[in-house]
Amino acid sequence: MTEQETIGFFKCLADKSRLAILKSLMEEDMYVERLAERLGITSATVSFHLKKLEEAGAVTSRKDQYYTMYSINKPLFGVRIIDILGEKTSESEAQKEREKAYREKVIASFFEYGRLKSIPTQRKKERIVLEEIAKAFQAGREYTEREVNIIIADYHDDFCTIRRDMISEGIMTRERSIYRKAERNGGDPEPAGR
Amino acid sequence: MKNRIEEFENYMRSSAEEKKQKIAEMVRDGRADEARAVRAGLNMYEVMTALFGAALKKTGEGEEGFSREFHILKDNVTGNWKRNLEAAEKHGDAEKVMIEESKLETVEEIVRKFDSLF
Known part of the structure; x- marks a missing residue:
C-alpha cells in the first residue's frame, strides 16, 4: 500500500x-x-x-x-497495522504519489462525465487537461485537422484553442497539416470518465 | 389564506431547523459524508421559500392561480435537478445521485405540505 x-x-x-x-x-x-x-x-x-x-x-x-x-x-x-506503519516510502515515490494525487484532483475538478467543463487558466493545470484529452489519440497514427477537431469536440466545444495549445505544449505535432500524437504520450490508458 | 401562509412558513422554518439538528447529529455520529447530502436537502427550504414568495407576489394572496404558479416555478427549478440525477445515474456518479436524491426528496416533502394547505 x-x-x-x-x-x-x-x-x-x-x-x-x-x-x-x-x-x-x-x-x-x-x-x-x-x-x-x-x-x-x-x-x-x-x-x-x-x-x-x-x-x-x-x-x-x-x-x-x-x-x-x-x-x-x-x-x-488481514494486514497488520504495525506492518503498514513499518513500510518505507522513498522520497521519489512520495513525490510521484503527490503528483499523481494532484493530477487526479485537477482531472476531477475540470472534467464532468468525460466532458471538459472549462479550459484551465493555469498552465500547469491546462497541461494536465490536455494530456488527458490526448489519451483519445492513438500513438503513431496520422490525423487530419478535421479528425482532430472531432475528437476534441467530444470533450469541449472550443476545439480550436485546445488543438493549438496541444501543439504549443508539444503534446501533438503538426507537419504539412497532418497531426500526430507526440511520442512521449504514447501508450496512455483510456481517459478518465469515459 | 393568511393562516395557511403562516402555517406553511412555520412548517418551513421548523423543518429546516430539524434538518440542521439532524446534520449536526450525523456529523457527531461519524456520518459526515451522508450529512453533506442532508445539507443539500436543507438548502431546499430556502429555495422553496423563495419560490413560495415569488408565487405569492405574482398572484397576490387570492387563491386563484397561486398553487398553479407555485407548481410551475417548482417544476422549472426541479427539472434541472432531475436531469442532473439522470446524468449522474447514467455515469455511475454515486455521490451526485445521493445528493440530487436528497434534494428531490426534500422538495417532495415540501410540496406535499404545500398541497395539503393550498
Whole structure:
C-alpha cells in the first residue's frame, strides 16, 4: 500500500455507515438493496459508500445475474497495522504519489462525465487537461485537422484553442497539416470518465 | 389564506431547523459524508421559500392561480435537478445521485405540505 492509499483507506473506514456495511459484509456477500434494507439507509447512500469502499480497496464487486454482489476484501483487512506503519516510502515515490494525487484532483475538478467543463487558466493545470484529452489519440497514427477537431469536440466545444495549445505544449505535432500524437504520450490508458 | 401562509412558513422554518439538528447529529455520529447530502436537502427550504414568495407576489394572496404558479416555478427549478440525477445515474456518479436524491426528496416533502394547505 502506498502512503496515499493508506491515508485513503483509513479515511474511508472513519465513517459509521461504512463500518456498518463492512460488518454486514463480514457475515455474507450482499447487494445494494439488501444492505439498504438491513441498515435503514437509502440505496443511493449505500451505493455511494460502496463506491468509496471499493476505491479504497476495502470491498470488491462482481456481477451475479441481475445484481452486483459486494464482498469484503478479507486479505486487506488481514494486514497488520504495525506492518503498514513499518513500510518505507522513498522520497521519489512520495513525490510521484503527490503528483499523481494532484493530477487526479485537477482531472476531477475540470472534467464532468468525460466532458471538459472549462479550459484551465493555469498552465500547469491546462497541461494536465490536455494530456488527458490526448489519451483519445492513438500513438503513431496520422490525423487530419478535421479528425482532430472531432475528437476534441467530444470533450469541449472550443476545439480550436485546445488543438493549438496541444501543439504549443508539444503534446501533438503538426507537419504539412497532418497531426500526430507526440511520442512521449504514447501508450496512455483510456481517459478518465469515459 | 393568511393562516395557511403562516402555517406553511412555520412548517418551513421548523423543518429546516430539524434538518440542521439532524446534520449536526450525523456529523457527531461519524456520518459526515451522508450529512453533506442532508445539507443539500436543507438548502431546499430556502429555495422553496423563495419560490413560495415569488408565487405569492405574482398572484397576490387570492387563491386563484397561486398553487398553479407555485407548481410551475417548482417544476422549472426541479427539472434541472432531475436531469442532473439522470446524468449522474447514467455515469455511475454515486455521490451526485445521493445528493440530487436528497434534494428531490426534500422538495417532495415540501410540496406535499404545500398541497395539503393550498
